[in-house]
Amino acid sequence: MNQVPAIGLRPLYLQVRERLLRRLIDGDWQPGDMIPSENLLAAEYQVSQGTVRKAIDTMVRENLLRRRQGSGTYVANSNDDRFVFQFFRLQPDDGPRTLPSSRIISVGRTQAAAAVATALDLSAAAEIIRLRRVRLIDGVAALVETICLDAARFDGFPAARDTPNNLYNLYSRRWNITIGRTEERIKAVAADPDEARALGCTPGAPLLQVERIARDLEERPTEYRLSRCLTERLHYMNQLS
Amino acid sequence: MNQVPAIGLRPLYLQVRERLLRRLIDGDWQPGDMIPSENLLAAEYQVSQGTVRKAIDTMVRENLLRRRQGSGTYVANSNDDRFVFQFFRLQPDDGPRTLPSSRIISVGRTQAAAAVATALDLSAAAEIIRLRRVRLIDGVAALVETICLDAARFDGFPAARDTPNNLYNLYSRRWNITIGRTEERIKAVAADPDEARALGCTPGAPLLQVERIARDLEERPTEYRLSRCLTERLHYMNQLS
DNA sequence: TAGTGGTCTAGACCACGAC
DNA sequence: TCGTGGTCTAGACCACTAT
Numbered sequence: 001m002n003q004v005p006a007i008g009l010r011p012l013y014l015q016v017r018e019r020l021l022r023r024l025i026d027g028d029w030q031p032g033d034m035i036p037s038e039n040l041l042a043a044e045y046q047v048s049q050g051t052v053r054k055a056i057d058t059m060v061r062e063n064l065l066r067r068r069q070g071s072g073t074y075v076a077n078s079n080d081d082r083f084v085f086q087f088f089r090l091q092p093d094d095g096p097r098t099l100p101s102s103r104i105i106s107v108g109r110t111q112a113a114a115a116v117a118t119a120l121d122l123s124a125a126a127e128i129i130r131l132r133r134v135r136l137i138d139g140v141a142a143l144v145e146t147i148c149l150d151a152a153r154f155d156g157f158p159a160a161r162d163t164p165n166n167l168y169n170l171y172s173r174r175w176n177i178t179i180g181r182t183e184e185r186i187k188a189v190a191a192d193p194d195e196a197r198a199l200g201c202t203p204g205a206p207l208l209q210v211e212r213i214a215r216d217l218e219e220r221p222t223e224y225r226l227s228r229c230l231t232e233r234l235h236y237m238n239q240l241s
Numbered sequence: 242m243n244q245v246p247a248i249g250l251r252p253l254y255l256q257v258r259e260r261l262l263r264r265l266i267d268g269d270w271q272p273g274d275m276i277p278s279e280n281l282l283a284a285e286y287q288v289s290q291g292t293v294r295k296a297i298d299t300m301v302r303e304n305l306l307r308r309r310q311g312s313g314t315y316v317a318n319s320n321d322d323r324f325v326f327q328f329f330r331l332q333p334d335d336g337p338r339t340l341p342s343s344r345i346i347s348v349g350r351t352q353a354a355a356a357v358a359t360a361l362d363l364s365a366a367a368e369i370i371r372l373r374r375v376r377l378i379d380g381v382a383a384l385v386e387t388i389c390l391d392a393a394r395f396d397g398f399p400a401a402r403d404t405p406n407n408l409y410n411l412y413s414r415r416w417n418i419t420i421g422r423t424e425e426r427i428k429a430v431a432a433d434p435d436e437a438r439a440l441g442c443t444p445g446a447p448l449l450q451v452e453r454i455a456r457d458l459e460e461r462p463t464e465y466r467l468s469r470c471l472t473e474r475l476h477y478m479n480q481l482s
Numbered sequence: 483t484a485g486t487g488g489t490c491t492a493g494a495c496c497a498c499g500a501c
Numbered sequence: 502t503c504g505t506g507g508t509c510t511a512g513a514c515c516a517c518t519a520t
Contacts, residue, residue, distance in 0.1 A: 312518055
């Protein structure tokens with residue numbers, strides 16, 4: 001029974017991983033759901049429990065699944081406390097991390113700028129949804145954000161008054177799109193007059209610019225986000241090891 | 242022979258991990274060395290090969306060890322291509338990543354500023370080594386850096402002309418100190434006149450400030466580093482998943 | 483060809499959570 | 502009490518590297 005993988009095939013645990021990932025992509029298992037036990041999955045796929053465990057290990061490391069000893073393995077939920085800060089790295093210089101709130105400036109459809117179309121892998125003329133908002137940390141305006149989405153994929157995007165604070169949770173509930181990974185390019189830039197007004201600083205003041213491309217579970221570029229942040233009493237935290 | 246860990250003890254593989262880490266800390270195994278095979282270590286510690294493997298897995302994930310199939314497991318070397326960029330996240334907006342070069346401005350001993358003493362867990366009056374340098378990317382001055390070290394731990398720090406570009410490699414070779422982890426706090430700030438002169442920008446121009454605390458394998462804060470970077474044609478890259 | 487890490491299996495007991 | 506994930510073992514074959 002050992003060493004089933006014929007030559008040229010990928011390791012069994014990676015094949016199992018793909019099957020599990022597929023069930024997440026297809027929405028077969030929803031955020032918060034408990035997935036079948038390791039032994040059940042092992043029986044289903046005709047592999048050993050250790051192989052299933054190794055597949056799940058990789059997905060837990062990517063924050064796609066969560067293990068709870070004695071209880072089960074669950075699909076990660078973007079509302080969970082542990083994951084709320086997964087993609088939000090700004091925190092006060094002193095005092096604890098807090099969740100930002102949002103004030104929508106505008107939301108509507110427009111044609112993608114060249115840079116955005118490239119980032120989202122769209123044609124030059126593609127229509128996008130464009131959301132602008134100010135985010136407040138501890139009640140103070142801290143950053144202005146522009147978010148761009150492929151209008152074809154996010155059909156029926158809500159109006160400003162119905163746009164929730166946690167967008168990734170919205171993508172998941174409304175369109176079954178899960179953000180799995182992001183790349184951020186960070187620079188220091190000077191505030192333009194609009195930003196200065198929104199953030200209550202002087203034009204030309206240094207702002208932290210975070211340009212993010214978020215990808216779904218199939219690695220497709222899904223969201224383009226440009227944030228400009230006043231970092232007088234905040235910082236972007238990063239751990240490297 | 243199973244389930245050896247008595248109640249209250251940590252899992253075997255974590256205990257093995259600590260023994261392996263200790264041999265790195267003590268300099269028993271040097272960067273670049275091949276460590277004993279999994280089976281040899283299993284025999285030495287009287288555990289199964291799978292348990293040793295799990296311990297090594299955690300250290301490979303932390304970039305402390307490297308596996309080479311068919312060859313062996315090696316102690317990570319801060320000169321290896323793969324690790325050169327582990328802690329250096331700045332890259333050109335277009336074009337490939339390149340290694341920065343350095344031009345030393347000054348190196349000497351001084352008394353620690355309060356913030357630095359706190360960061361390095363030193364007494365207020367402690368003496369530190371203070372190194373200032375400009376770093377060039379593709380030959381262009383891109384950032385100014387101030388590096389602070391506990392003078393008591395880094396006795397015999399070389400003069401400017403003998404200070405190499407790769408400091409973490411120096412710490413390792415000269416004092417057997419390995420940097421295992423860093424925390425970075427990133428802000429946007431305005432260039433002061435000195436920085437503007439060094440970087441060829443105007444005073445007040447926005448700079449990316451990266452404040453880093455680097456820890457050794459025993460988690461002791463070891464190096465304080467403040468970098469201020471001109472990000473007109475560069476960015477700080479970060480992947481989140 | 484010998485030795486190393488990489489994958490896989492089967493089965494065991496433990497710690498924890500839910501009931 | 503039962504089912505879950507967490508740990509551990511022993512042994513097997515494969516893929517790769519060095520010689």
